[in-house]
Amino acid sequence: MKLTREEITAALVGLLGADSVIVEPVRMDPYLREPRKRFHQPAAAIALPHDVPALQALARWANEHRVPLIPQGGNTGLVGGQVPLGENEVVVSLVRLDKVRALNAEAGHMTLEAGVVLETAQSLAADAGALFPLYLASQGSARIGGVLSSNAGGVQVLAYGNARELCLGVEAVLADGRLYQGLGSLRKDNTGYDLKDLLIGAEGTLGFITAATLKLFPMPQGHETALCSVNSPEAALALFYDMRRRAAGTLTAFEIIPAFGLDIQLRHRMLDRDPTAGPSPWYCLLEISRPAGGPEGTLMAALEAAFESGGVDDAVIAESLEERARMWAFREQMSECQSREGASIKHDVSVPIAAVPELIARGSEAAVNLLPGIRPCPFGHMGDGNIHFNFSQPVDADPKAFMAGAEPIHAAIYEIVVGLGGSVSAEHGIGQLKTGLLASVKDPVALQMMAAIKAALDPHGILNPGKLLPPSP
Amino acid sequence: MKLTREEITAALVGLLGADSVIVEPVRMDPYLREPRKRFHQPAAAIALPHDVPALQALARWANEHRVPLIPQGGNTGLVGGQVPLGENEVVVSLVRLDKVRALNAEAGHMTLEAGVVLETAQSLAADAGALFPLYLASQGSARIGGVLSSNAGGVQVLAYGNARELCLGVEAVLADGRLYQGLGSLRKDNTGYDLKDLLIGAEGTLGFITAATLKLFPMPQGHETALCSVNSPEAALALFYDMRRRAAGTLTAFEIIPAFGLDIQLRHRMLDRDPTAGPSPWYCLLEISRPAGGPEGTLMAALEAAFESGGVDDAVIAESLEERARMWAFREQMSECQSREGASIKHDVSVPIAAVPELIARGSEAAVNLLPGIRPCPFGHMGDGNIHFNFSQPVDADPKAFMAGAEPIHAAIYEIVVGLGGSVSAEHGIGQLKTGLLASVKDPVALQMMAAIKAALDPHGILNPGKLLPPSP
Numbered sequence: 023m024k025l026t027r028e029e030i031t032a033a034l035v036g037l038l039g040a041d042s043v044i045v046e047p048v049r050m051d052p053y054l055r056e057p058r059k060r061f062h063q064p065a066a067a068i069a070l071p072h073d074v075p076a077l078q079a080l081a082r083w084a085n086e087h088r089v090p091l092i093p094q095g096g097n098t099g100l101v102g103g104q105v106p107l108g109e110n111e112v113v114v115s116l117v118r119l120d121k122v123r124a125l126n127a128e129a130g131h132m133t134l135e136a137g138v139v140l141e142t143a144q145s146l147a148a149d150a151g152a153l154f155p156l157y158l159a160s161q162g163s164a165r166i167g168g169v170l171s172s173n174a175g176g177v178q179v180l181a182y183g184n185a186r187e188l189c190l191g192v193e194a195v196l197a198d199g200r201l202y203q204g205l206g207s208l209r210k211d212n213t214g215y216d217l218k219d220l221l222i223g224a225e226g227t228l229g230f231i232t233a234a235t236l237k238l239f240p241m242p243q244g245h246e247t248a249l250c251s252v253n254s255p256e257a258a259l260a261l262f263y264d265m266r267r268r269a270a271g272t273l274t275a276f277e278i279i280p281a282f283g284l285d286i287q288l289r290h291r292m293l294d295r296d297p298t299a300g301p302s303p304w305y306c307l308l309e310i311s312r313p314a315g316g317p318e319g320t321l322m323a324a325l326e327a328a329f330e331s332g333g334v335d336d337a338v339i340a341e342s343l344e345e346r347a348r349m350w351a352f353r354e355q356m357s358e359c360q361s362r363e364g365a366s367i368k369h370d371v372s373v374p375i376a377a378v379p380e381l382i383a384r385g386s387e388a389a390v391n392l393l394p395g396i397r398p399c400p401f402g403h404m405g406d407g408n409i410h411f412n413f414s415q416p417v418d419a420d421p422k423a424f425m426a427g428a429e430p431i432h433a434a435i436y437e438i439v440v441g442l443g444g445s446v447s448a449e450h451g452i453g454q455l456k457t458g459l460l461a462s463v464k465d466p467v468a469l470q471m472m473a474a475i476k477a478a479l480d481p482h483g484i485l486n487p488g489k490l491l492p493p494s495p
Numbered sequence: 496m497k498l499t500r501e502e503i504t505a506a507l508v509g510l511l512g513a514d515s516v517i518v519e520p521v522r523m524d525p526y527l528r529e530p531r532k533r534f535h536q537p538a539a540a541i542a543l544p545h546d547v548p549a550l551q552a553l554a555r556w557a558n559e560h561r562v563p564l565i566p567q568g569g570n571t572g573l574v575g576g577q578v579p580l581g582e583n584e585v586v587v588s589l590v591r592l593d594k595v596r597a598l599n600a601e602a603g604h605m606t607l608e609a610g611v612v613l614e615t616a617q618s619l620a621a622d623a624g625a626l627f628p629l630y631l632a633s634q635g636s637a638r639i640g641g642v643l644s645s646n647a648g649g650v651q652v653l654a655y656g657n658a659r660e661l662c663l664g665v666e667a668v669l670a671d672g673r674l675y676q677g678l679g680s681l682r683k684d685n686t687g688y689d690l691k692d693l694l695i696g697a698e699g700t701l702g703f704i705t706a707a708t709l710k711l712f713p714m715p716q717g718h719e720t721a722l723c724s725v726n727s728p729e730a731a732l733a734l735f736y737d738m739r740r741r742a743a744g745t746l747t748a749f750e751i752i753p754a755f756g757l758d759i760q761l762r763h764r765m766l767d768r769d770p771t772a773g774p775s776p777w778y779c780l781l782e783i784s785r786p787a788g789g790p791e792g793t794l795m796a797a798l799e800a801a802f803e804s805g806g807v808d809d810a811v812i813a814e815s816l817e818e819r820a821r822m823w824a825f826r827e828q829m830s831e832c833q834s835r836e837g838a839s840i841k842h843d844v845s846v847p848i849a850a851v852p853e854l855i856a857r858g859s860e861a862a863v864n865l866l867p868g869i870r871p872c873p874f875g876h877m878g879d880g881n882i883h884f885n886f887s888q889p890v891d892a893d894p895k896a897f898m899a900g901a902e903p904i905h906a907a908i909y910e911i912v913v914g915l916g917g918s919v920s921a922e923h924g925i926g927q928l929k930t931g932l933l934a935s936v937k938d939p940v941a942l943q944m945m946a947a948i949k950a951a952l953d954p955h956g957i958l959n960p961g962k963l964l965p966p967s968p
Contacts, residue, residue: 126849128736128849129736129847129848129849130739130848131847172685173685175683175685179682179683180682181744184683186689187660196940196944200940200943201940202938202940202941202944203938203940203941204938204941206847206916207847207848207880207916208845208846208847208880208916208917208918208921209652209653209845209848209879209880209881210648210652210657210845210876210879210880210881210918210921210922211845211918211920211921212645212646212648212696212918212920212921212922212923212924212925213918213919213920213924213925213929213933213936213937214696214925214933214937214941214942214945214963214964215693215696215697215701215944215945215948216659216689216692216693216695216696217941217944217945219689219692219693220688220689220692220693220948222689223685223687223688223689224688228688239743240739240740240741240743242743263601263602266603266713267713267786267787267788268713268786268787268788269786269788269789270712270713270715270744270745270784270786270787270789271654271743271744271745271786272743272744272745272786272789311743313740313741313742313743313744313745314740314741314743315740315741315742315793315796315797316742316743316745316789316790316793317789317790317793320788320789320790323788324788372681372682372683372684373681374602374604374679374680374681375602375603375680375682376599376601376602403683406682406683407680407681407682407683408682408683443679443680443681444681445681445683445684445685445686446686447684447685447686448681448683448684448685449683449685450685451685451686452685452686452687456686460686460687463686464686464687465675465676465677467669467673467674467675467676468675468676468677468687468690469687470673471669471675471688471690471952472687472688472690474951474952475688475693475948475951475952477951478947478948478950478951479944479947479948490687491687
């Protein structure tokens with residue numbers, strides 16, 4: 023028999039103590055209101071377990087009584103994975119699990135609990151003289167558990183990989199309260215199935231990640247950063263291939279931005295000065311991280327060769343930390359500058375790197391055909407084949423009417439992406455936003471395997487129901 | 496009702512054609528005899544499907560009739576994972592699936608079928624001007640499917656990762672013949688559970704990997720290689736930390752070898768000349784791979800600093816390809832030179848990098864206490880915390896009597912490894928050799944999760960039964 027909301031909250035208080043349960047709507051609100059303000063639903067309560075055994079007890083009880091639990095970290099997800107779908111659901115915030123369990127900068131690893139804020143993790147590493155190279159727009163709020171559950175990406179994936187590749191081991195509470203103890207700093211361990219990588223990116227549908235051992239890297243001695251003017255995405259791709267050949271693993275960022283991005287940032291005075299070498303249809307932001315024993319000037323030498331071969335039209339190399347910061351601001355302000363230009367239709371997609379120019383050309387053309395005046399703004403992680411394929415509304419259009427017409431544009435972009443062998447969610451995951459889309463584009467056998475694994479590890483379906491996995495047909 | 500051997504072979508011939516089924520014992524033998532000659536058992540037949548649809552039909556039939564299938568690649572595994580346990584089992588060799596489906600060196604990926612030999616994969620990459628950095632002793636026979644199913648390691652894991660990290664996507668035939676289509680070169684794809692990494696390292700118990708998209712890297716412009724004399728594993732560790740800080744991702748190898756290894760190679764005339772700077776208790780082989788745009792001399796500069804700080808006693812930097820080859824031969828001949836010294840008791844283990852000196856000290860002491868005269872020979876991938884902890888028999892001991900006494904030494908080493916948070920199988924996997932050991936050392940919840948996943952994806956247990964997973968208690 024389904025428990026009532028009162029029975030649920032009474033049981034939670036009994037299990038965790040009154041100070042670990044929030045039931046008043048006004049206090050619940052910050053846990054339910056998420057960045058895109060599209061998925062707001064009431065919940066039965068917010069549970070804030072103090073430690074892992076409390077979380078285990080909570081899961082054991084919920085599994086027995088079939089009460090849905092919604093794992094939540096910093097509540098920064100963009101696809102509604104961390105907020106409830108029904109009012110009998112309990113949001114389980116892991117923010118109180120915030121201990122640093124171990125850190126060894128020389129050996130290259132640290133073990134943090136799920137509730138540690140990403141920015142704190144970066145600082146802990148830096149204070150020990152090491153680098154934790156996961157950088158996201160939301161790093162001031164995002165927490166390690168959520169970062170791993172969504173396999174977050176960011177601007178240095180090119181060199182260091184996604185969150186998955188930055189993690190050596192995890193600890194997790196399963197649906198029935200059992201504790202999977204998979205922490206550890208081993209670089210090689212062939213003793214069974216890769217459960218770590220199954221839990222990472224599972225968006226809380228297979229277990230609560232409660233702690234993780236993360237990789238640390240040597241702190242680079244310095245950076246070489248350039249903003250290059252190129253005349254097309256094809257030229258940007260050729261430049262990327264060339265830079266990668268010359269700089270290999272020291273090339274830590276390669277981003278692309280269209281002229282439109284510069285225009286609107288200058289117009290809205292978001293940059294105190296133009297960081298580029300002058301007007302150009304496209305810009306590439308690229309950065310080399312120099313190891314302690316590495317030489318200076320790799321970037322300059324590589325760019326000189328690119329000039330000679332005609333691959334780059336012009337470039338500015340950052341001569342100061344201030345110039346470097348301005349170049350990065352130009353890239354990082356892209357989302358914000360678009361919002362100042364009105365409404366945007368967005369797509370977080372990836373394609374094979376070689377197909378990025380085709381994606382940009384065909385996607386822009388398709389959208390303009392559907393809605394003349396729409397302003398394509400594809401930008402992002404060129405080196406990962408990951409383009410934030412956004413479209414700003416036509417000048418003077420009505421934002422609501424524009425957004426109401428988003429569906430055909432989504433369909434056109436996703437069709438192109440899938441046709442190119444791409445992904446309809448490169449970074450943000452599926453959450454509740456894209457389960458229907460996933461059902462229509464993902465390999466059906468993959469979906470069947472996912473459903474079988476879900477049923478095996480969470481047979482009563484209490485962990486984040488309705489997220490990530492499409493409903494059974 | 497269980498099929499007889501005759502019924503099985505008749506059905507196989509009907510399904511695949513007579514030219515794809517081997518039943519004569521003498522022709523089956525090469526598929527059943529494996530490198531360590533310890534796991535030789537008869538099989539019902541060897542099946543050699545010509546293509547993926549044939550393999551799908553075979554699996555569908557076997558699943559329906561509960562006939563065990565044993566996936567096999569190059570038959571180079573060291574733990575008996577690729578050979579049968581019972582005479583009603585069918586070995587399924589994937590050697591005929593050997594097509595190159597795609598290769599794009601600039602974009603950094605190639606898609607190969609499972610039966611492509613590892614050395615061929617390396618050559619394909621090199622011919623296209625790229626690097627596929629997976630190097631194993633068995634690379635002339637090992638095949639891509641087996642390399643991935645066992646998540647093989649090797650000497651460049653330090654910089655490039657294990658086989659798992661070198662793979663972007665896989666295609667696999669499941670137990671019931673369904674085809675999982677997960678190929679693709681995407682660097683970012685957050686659309687569901689990480690099925691690729693679940694299939695990799697599963698030792699053929701969850702599916703047949705039939706093809707894979709593999710990462711390619713820019714070909715280094717050159718290498719800087721040195722053989723350093725250090726007085727202890729602690730000094731080797733300090734040198735590793737220092738080199739890693741100075742060279743970051745360009746440090747592609749850091750191996751440790753004891754004086755014993757040099758002594759016996761010189762005694763057995765396996766080296767035409769001593770490649771070291773002279774007698775020393777320990778040697779470290781380290782190598783930097785220089786990108787096209789990188790400077791020369793990083794290694795020299797780093798070693799000079801290490802000399803000044805007293806971390807290195809002496810060193811030779813390879814001045815020619817011949818000197819480099821001799822240094823690598825010294826490392827690569829370690830297994831062979833031990834076999835010339837008589838019987839060896841071996842352990843393929845890993846520990847957290849910082850614990851390598853303690854592992855070597857405690858493990859050596861424990862073995863010598865158990866068997867005075869035993870000669871410890873710990874060597875291998877220091878930078879990965881992965882030590883091949885081998886012991887040569889006492890001089891003049893009887894090899895058979897020595898091997899008969901292996902069990903207490905295994906127990907002592909594994910106890911130390913587990914106590915240090917290490918792994919009892921760093922590279923070679925579990926196969927049939929270590930299922931009992933795994934049951935005694937692995938997190939019990941991890942074992943339960945593995946069993947649940949196995950039951951979900953192979954409910955009749957036809958894929959490689961008795962391998963990897965411990966028997967149910």
